[in-house]
Amino acid sequence: MHFYNCRPENDWEADLDEIRRLKDDKTKLLIVTNPSNPCGSNFSRKHVEDIVRLAKELRLPLFSDEIYAGMVFKGKDPNATFTSVADFGTTVPRVILGGAAKNLVVPGWRLGWLLYVDPHGNGPSFLEGLKRVGMLVCGPCTVVQAALGEALLNTPQEHLDQIVAKIEESAMYLYNHIGECVGLSPTMPRGAMYLMSKIDLEKYRDIKTDVEFFEKLLEEENVQVLPGTIFNAPGFTRLTTTRPVEVYREAVERIKAFCQRHAAV
The missing domain is CATH 3.40.640.10 (Type I PLP-dependent aspartate aminotransferase-like (Major domain))
Incomplete structure (x- = not known):
């Protein structure tokens, strides 16, 4: 393959x-x-x-x-x-x-x-x-x-449209705020229920891989993302966009704190 x-x-x-x-x-x-x-x-x-x-x-x-x-x-x-x-x-x-x-x-x-x-x-x-x-x-x-x-x-199409609209609302919130975190550069999501962000590992003093980013973020902030390595995309991280915006507000603040804590400067 x-x-x-x-x-x-x-x-x-x-x-x-x-x-x-x-x-x-x-x-x-x-x-x-x-x-x-x-x-x-x-x-x-x-x-x-x-x-x-x-x-x-x-x-x-x-x-x-x-x-x-x-x-x-x-x-x-x-x-x-x-x-x-x-x-x-x-x-x-x-x-x-x-x-x-x-x-x-x-x-x-x-x-x-x-x-x-x-x-x-x-x-x-x-x-x-x-x-x-x-x-x-x-x-x-x-x-x-x-x-x-x-x-x-x-199933009414209106019901399906409402589901997608809620996912899109969360996706856009993440896109607009994840880029405020040191070292993260998201790509605008266009569909499905995911967002991918590039990780600039040079911005961190003690994180060398996307897998290490995932492990430390989960351990320190109880926020789970997935490392791009498991998708054959090292140097990226995947976030899901299915939770309400209220949940992502706190998640983003935790990710910001984590990235700042490990920042090289």
Whole structure:
């Protein structure tokens, strides 16, 4: 498996040239996540189209994790929308991952789905492999399957919009204030329920890695973030944006105190 970079300076867009360089004769699939955990990004329509075109160029099926599809922030851009890889006419076989856990806020249901888009029939062996995996690992109970239909058909869109609005409010609060902490430079979140911040480790006298930042912050201030290293992004930290703003006010003050305490100057 090859990992490609997403660029924070470009709203965490995938580095398409790097994907071209990494592709070899053992590469079987191109995987993308949009909107993104951990980045909190939401790709533009143009970038999604560029990814689909790249998959065609490289002759690779495309697997797109779109479980946060309904969670796009509109405060900074009222016209912001989510674009699926299924929105384009192409010969590329596409597998799209969705689920109930995030947008419907029912993680305990443990229910997701795969959509297979291949109008030209270019991936029959790929589809057969998916069927075999499905028979081995998939067995949602009847009650949950029935409940899903009710939830998808009858949950008011206004209710879903309110959930996303609350998450966005918290995300924007964090974005506007985390940058006040010594050594932290957040990237504006565009969707999902996360925010990523770069850690300038040179700003601290006794913190050498993002993992050490996470460990000391938890021990000293009882605030939990996640180190970017576990997402193959060393030098960053991920914050979730699902708690109320009142909680984040205190969390930010604790993070500020922590960063100041360990500051190099």
